[in-house]
Amino acid sequence: MANEIKAELAAGKLAEYEQLSKIYDDIVKHAKPRLTVEGQGKILLALSDEDHQSQRELATRLGISPQSTSEFVYKLVKRNLVTLTKSPKDKRVNLVNLTNEGRQEIESAAQEVPPFLKALSDTEMDQLSSLLNKITTAMYEDIDAANPTLGVKFHKLFASRYLKQFKK
């Protein structure tokens, strides 16, 4: 079937892109490294969307265990990017707050346009956005079906990032 081959080709290209992008940042140095959407970076991202969340909230929202969340928060505290304050309402909970440095960190690492995207024309840029949008929408649906508490949160988290760019 011709369409099966098309799909396999697209899947292969997508896999290739993913793999390449893993090594791209290592090898092709940027002035400012991209904000990593893992671990500590995830926490920062979530806080930039909504500050003063409890670790429990962060964990649930980001789909990582509370233990890992605690670890990342601890590391961020050491880097002076967040502070912890005990909630007065519930002495069990630690609220995680962005410091000015933390906010700056997010700002300075704001999504830059990677150099390799310059290879596309305006029209192609539009096409790519639209295709990726269909793909991510489908992914959110699958993720949501598998774990209803997660998908929407992520969407919101990412959406807030583009919005910030448009405001400027």
Next chain:
Amino acid sequence: MANEIKAELAAGKLAEYEQLSKIYDDIVKHAKPRLTVEGQGKILLALSDEDHQSQRELATRLGISPQSTSEFVYKLVKRNLVTLTKSPKDKRVNLVNLTNEGRQEIESAAQEVPPFLKALSDTEMDQLSSLLNKITTAMYEDIDAANPTLGVKFHKLFASRYLKQFKK
């Protein structure tokens, strides 16, 4: 500038896709997990392209340290996916060889079309392949400029994967 905004949007969507795909496999279970293109998976992939390479060759080709290579190979040996044989020409070198299980592992984990791609029509599939092709080509150029010994090898490595699919 309008085109700058288009580029930022595309960059954001790409980042979103990357992040989502990281958690997709965890949450949306597949019968067969995708062959991971990291660590042990990288080694297998390189061997499927060309068997009986020395660890040194693998390390250079994959852009990872010889020490890490040794570690991954060791783990693959424990999983019976590769064997080590001393080169008769140079007793220092260990040749890494795929076992039948190893070959099967690669085969069975061959790139399946992820469910979320089904959201695209044939035409869109073509568009996506073509766009990604432009992007990866640009990435290879950047990578090659930064580290001339690496890019082409990677390209060959990935290219061999699609080709296999077309043969069927």
Next chain:
DNA sequence: AATATATAATAAGGGCACCTGATTATATTG
């Protein structure tokens, strides 16, 4: 109020992908 149970966070320990700095064989070369 007193006990039982639920919940937030931490501690402890483990796995995987990498890395750097020795160290040990084995080659090659002057």
Next chain:
DNA sequence: CAATATAATCAGGTGCCCTTATTATATATT
């Protein structure tokens, strides 16, 4: 043959994650 280069390994470390206790603090039940 001594000096140097090279393949691989050992030891130890970082970052991202996880699971299984354990410790406080809350809330519910009797």
